[in-house]
Amino acid sequence: xxxxxxxxxxxxxxxxxxxxxxxxxxxxxxxxxxxxxxxxxxxxxxxxxxxxxxxxxxxxxxxxxxxxxxxxxxxxxxxxxxxxxxxxxxxxxxxxxxxxxxxxxxxxxxxxxxxxxxxxxxxxxxxxxxxxxxxxxxxxxxxxxxxxxxxxxxxxxxxxxxxxxxxxxxxxxxxxxxxxxxxxxxxxxxxxxxxxxxxxxxxxxxxxxxxxxxxxxxxxxxxxxxxxxxxxxxxxxxxxxxxxxxxxxxxxxxxxxxxxxxxxxxxxxxxxxxxxxxxxxxxxxxxxxxxxxxxxxxxxxxxxxxxxxxxxxxxxxxxxxxxxxxxxxxxxxxxxxxxxxxxxxxxxxxxxxxxxxxxxxxxxxxxxxxxxxxxxxxxxxxxxxxxxxxxxxxxxxxxxxxxxxxxxxxxxxxxxxxxxxxxxxxxxxxxxxxxxxxxxxxxxxxxxxxxxxxxxxxxxxxxxxxxxxxxxxx
Amino acid sequence: xxxxxxxxxxxxxxxxxxxxxxxxxxxxxxxxxxxxxxxxxxxxxxxxxxxxxxxxxxxxxxxxxxxxxxxxxxxxxxxxxxxxxxxxxxxxxxxxxxxxxxxxxxxxxxxxxxxxxxxxxxxxxxxxxxxxxxxxxxxxxxxxxxxxxxxxxxxxxxxxxxxxxxxxxxxxxxxxxxxxxxxxxxxxxxxxxxxxxxxxxxxxxxxxxxxxxxxxxxxxxxxxxxxxxxxxxxxxxxxxxxxxxxxxxxxxxxxxxxxxx
Numbered sequence: 001x002x003x004x005x006x007x008x009x010x011x012x013x014x015x016x017x018x019x020x021x022x023x024x025x026x027x028x029x030x031x032x033x034x035x036x037x038x039x040x041x042x043x044x045x046x047x048x049x050x051x052x053x054x055x056x057x058x059x060x061x062x063x064x065x066x067x068x069x070x071x072x073x074x075x076x077x078x079x080x081x082x083x084x085x086x087x088x089x090x091x092x093x094x095x096x097x098x099x100x101x102x103x104x105x106x107x108x109x110x111x112x113x114x115x116x117x118x119x120x121x122x123x124x125x126x127x128x129x130x131x132x133x134x135x136x137x138x139x140x141x142x143x144x145x146x147x148x149x150x151x152x153x154x155x156x157x158x159x160x161x162x163x164x165x166x167x168x169x170x171x172x173x174x175x176x177x178x179x180x181x182x183x184x185x186x187x188x189x190x191x192x193x194x195x196x197x198x199x200x201x202x203x204x205x206x207x208x209x210x211x212x213x214x215x216x217x218x219x220x221x222x223x224x225x226x227x228x229x230x231x232x233x234x235x236x237x238x239x240x241x242x243x244x245x246x247x248x249x250x251x252x253x254x255x256x257x258x259x260x261x262x263x264x265x266x267x268x269x270x271x272x273x274x275x276x277x278x279x280x281x282x283x284x285x286x287x288x289x290x291x292x293x294x295x296x297x298x299x300x301x302x303x304x305x306x307x308x309x310x311x312x313x314x315x316x317x318x319x320x321x322x323x324x325x326x327x328x329x330x331x332x333x334x335x336x337x338x339x340x341x342x343x344x345x346x347x348x349x350x351x352x353x354x355x356x357x358x359x360x361x362x363x364x365x366x367x368x369x370x371x372x373x374x375x376x377x378x379x380x381x382x383x384x385x386x387x388x389x390x391x392x393x394x395x396x397x398x399x400x401x402x403x404x405x406x407x408x409x410x411x412x413x414x415x416x417x418x419x420x421x422x423x424x425x426x427x428x429x430x431x432x433x434x435x436x437x438x439x440x441x442x443x444x445x446x447x448x449x450x451x452x453x454x455x456x457x458x459x460x461x462x463x464x465x466x467x468x469x470x471x472x473x474x
Numbered sequence: 475x476x477x478x479x480x481x482x483x484x485x486x487x488x489x490x491x492x493x494x495x496x497x498x499x500x501x502x503x504x505x506x507x508x509x510x511x512x513x514x515x516x517x518x519x520x521x522x523x524x525x526x527x528x529x530x531x532x533x534x535x536x537x538x539x540x541x542x543x544x545x546x547x548x549x550x551x552x553x554x555x556x557x558x559x560x561x562x563x564x565x566x567x568x569x570x571x572x573x574x575x576x577x578x579x580x581x582x583x584x585x586x587x588x589x590x591x592x593x594x595x596x597x598x599x600x601x602x603x604x605x606x607x608x609x610x611x612x613x614x615x616x617x618x619x620x621x622x623x624x625x626x627x628x629x630x631x632x633x634x635x636x637x638x639x640x641x642x643x644x645x646x647x648x649x650x651x652x653x654x655x656x657x658x659x660x661x662x663x664x665x666x667x668x669x670x671x672x673x674x675x676x677x678x679x680x681x682x683x684x685x686x687x688x689x690x691x692x693x694x695x696x697x698x699x700x701x702x703x704x705x706x707x708x709x710x711x712x713x714x715x716x717x718x719x720x721x722x723x724x725x726x727x728x729x730x731x732x733x734x735x
């Protein structure tokens with residue numbers, strides 16, 4: 001009896017010792033050393049260095065670098081911030097135009113208590129030269145990081161490298177310096193129609209909630225960012241999910257915007273039976289088994305712990321059509337009627353392929369922006385959505401396709417507007433021949449097949465995807 | 475002799491209160507500049523002071539933002555008692571941030587520019603006994619004003635503070651009537667934008683009376699209570715928030731104590 005009691009005590013002691021170690025392991029994995037990701041079209045940019053989930057720190061030694069084989073970006077200075085600029089830390093730096101070595105050592109009798117989930121270590125200032133081309137980016141690499149915390153114990157930071165992108169900052173709208181009250185004002189002017197935002201880069205910068213429409217919500221979020229009520233525009237950009245059919249392969253991706261990767265995803269509620277979410281990619285896939293309506297919330301978390309969620313609804317139908325090929329995004333000029341396909345390729349229950357008519361709901365093109373339009377396929381059991389992008393002008397002026405009389409290729413010429421910076425056709429880069437005209441020879445395509453154009457602006461933003469039926473003239 | 479003395483008293487009555495504003499520089503260069511200022515309040519012991527941030531601009535302002543930073547170990551500002559002021563509270567788009575300790579942030583936007591005059595945010599600040607007698611600065615940071623074209627409007631930011639009164643105190647030799655109008659004359663032109671109810675106050679004890687301030691010339695203005703004064707002691711106070719036309723602060727604050735008969 002006494003022996004059993006000793007064993008019980010030993011067991012309790014072992015459990016206690018084990019429990020002392022477990023939290024330390026968890027803490028070590030959640031500490032993050034982050035170098036900021038910043039966008040700018042200006043001549044100078046400040047990039048924050050931030051540590052997350054770190055309570056106490058006695059020393060911090062880090063080396064951050066940018067590539068030496070480039071002329072676009074130069075490191076100018078580093079400025080410690082907050083407690084790191086105080087007498088609690090001794091600070092030494094070693095810096096040239098490409099590399100920054102930081103060395104902080106606690107001078108306080110006790111380890112300085114950072115006491116926050118997020119502590120800014122300081123700001124690196126970079127000079128951006130004329131060689132920094134729009135749409136490109138420069139990586140900021142964390143070469144080394146050593147840190148010690150309470151009682152001199154090592155802190156094992158997860159590192160998030162940074163980058164500087166030659167783009168308009170999210171929420172900047174009219175300023176390279178980032179979100180401001182002036183950006184919110186400019187959005188209100190767009191909303192009341194007095195001063196429309198038409199340029200794609202500016203539109204993407206203004207649409208901070210990434211729902212495709214610039215409205216007062218975006219202006220409110222920008223003001224809340226300016227006043228520190230929110231620290232990120234991290235959001236789920238996927239507004240709706242397509243419906244599914246029993247027995248059909250289902251695939252949908254939850255798109256996120258304005259966060260720091262890597263991302264994780266989880267669902268709450270009931271996913272369609274047979275469908276799972278990939279926690280790392282946000283892809284919903286599988287073969288639905290039961291016809292009914294499902295509601296679930298997807299929560300996305302970014303690399304520094306910001307979270308965002310959205311409620312989705314998917315109806316699984318038991319239909320003869322089990323899959324519909326989703327049409328690509330359609331651009332339409334403001335006030336005009338979009339050219340939507342009147343039939344779509346489908347897969348039937350018996351796995352055969354065919355075409356079914358589609359009836360699209362009415363499209364209101366009075367307002368610029370991205371809209372999801374529902375279509376009913378076949379006998380009405382299956383629905384699909386297409387993205388309609390209401391734009392200020394057509395980016396494509398004319399497409400010329402000529403079949404070579406001697407060779408097995410088609411010569412394609414595309415006349416674009418001046419906003420267009422690059423064009424690809426079936427994934428192949430078209431040659432810019434000057435005067436907003438692009439050309440290429442396309443081999444291995446036959447009359448009756450579709451060719452797909454992708455037009456981008458100088459920042460790399462997708463302006464338009466257009467599918468064209470190949471009907472060559474000899 | 476009595477005649478001369480009476481003349482002296484009359485001069486005092488018209489209140490040559492003021493108080494040298496130094497240094498003397500060119501006057502008109504910044505006279506129309508927009509101003510954002512935080513209250514400077516005087517507190518000798520523990521207590522609560524009503525603070526505010528005011529704006530005065532002849533420019534057409536369409537959007538703006540600023541932060542007020544203070545040492546939260548010296549003063550306490552309760553987030554739920556920070557309220558938007560008259561100039562922005564009715565705007566469709568305004569954000570008030572109090573999430574960060576020691577910081578109040580305000581941002582607003584509208585489609586068109588308007589002239590703004592009045593308070594933007596009000597908040598009580600409490601000083602506990604342990605910190606009584608300390609100077610507690612309230613600093614304006616990241617002050618940005620924009621016109622409807624998105625261009626930045628030049629703005630002068632005047633920081634405030636809570637501190638014990640450290641200026642010139644005078645007592646009026648005679649009692650005055652219930653409808654007394656005080657005329658304040660300055661030694662040099664003042665900045666009209668800084669002539670606000672933050673800079674000029676009339677107090678009965680700790681109670682602040684509603685007043686009307688009327689500019690007379692570029693060196694003088696009148697102060698009148700909106701209601702008849704009571705038969706007791708009052709303090710007319712002019713803080714360093716009042717600045718000269720060239721932007722210099724008052725050399726020292728002025729308190730003039732008088733009794734109503």
